[in-house]
Amino acid sequence: MLLRRLSLTAAAILLATACAPGGHEPSQPYPELAGPLDYADLVLVKKSERRLYLLKNGKPLRSYKVALGREPVGRKQIAGDGRTPEGNYVIDRRNPNSRYYKALHISYPEVPDRIRAAQIGASPGGDILIHGQPSDPRKAKPYLQSIDWTEGCIAVHNREMDEIWLAVRDGTPIRIEP
Template identity: 30%
Template sequence: MNYFKNESDQILRFIIFFLLIPLTNLISASEFEVHVNKGANSLSVIQNSKIIKEYSISIGRGGIGDKRMVGDKKTPVGTYYVTRLKNSDKFHYFFGLNYPNLKDGFYGYKRKLITRDQFNSIKRASLNKITPPQNTKLGGAIGIHGIGKQTKQKLLIHKNINWTEGCIAVENHEVRELKKFIKLGTLVKIIE
């Protein structure tokens, strides 16, 4: 008996299968995890189920809710992993996340925001632990970064306003410190 008769059911089957594979097999080994609580504006570094460092953050100025599309200025909610590490003139340092992930791709495909080919590209990127397409209607370039050239005004804004386009921002000295904990494959869990 075939329980999955149409394309949507086949995609759902793939997602269910993907979620049943232990995440530890899909990402590079890292002794640390990063947990982001959007409501508390906090980022915690976790080791052996214990918080070892905590930082105040700014998130997307689009407010509460999950990121759904480019330009909504929301920080995504879900489980991601780090796929890019790079110096940034604009933000000091950038830890790129695998947004959009499979969940985000499925959402976008079901709502006709992305094509089947784009969804398949996101699927392949998830399986191969690489950066997914960044130029779809779902948006991209989501990560953890610093605030760039640090001024009193920028620090004041950072401490009082969620100002990013959807990323998670910490102060420059904090993003440098995070380089000790965050590597390619580090798990990043983002909750409301």
């Protein structure tokens, strides 16, 4: 009975989040809502809006406020510049035991990114992720969506990362726009 109550509470939270301003109700519920999962076929990040959208056939399933790299304006050029990449990539793997709460790896750097960095004699960097809060509670950032704090990653709240984790399969394209 406790598990059922928890499931109903989780469902209520997910529905409230989906219907909140800026959110979108999914076309089909997530497994926690006892329905089939509607997978996103594109992840779209609009850096200027600080938003991540999960899309299916061009229609939004969900929308999330994000924190970006500490220097969010402009395309990532080199390791350590604090910028979030821009361009077309793929979610190529996942890490449930990341030092951040769940992590989806983005295929940055691609060949053009490597060429740009090589032209200035630098490393393009790597290990760009969509992730939740730091796993170490002492490093959690309660102001997560108020400032850009990552080294170039895209950060969301942990409960939102749970939804993204379920809706995005490995191989899903991700487009990161200015």
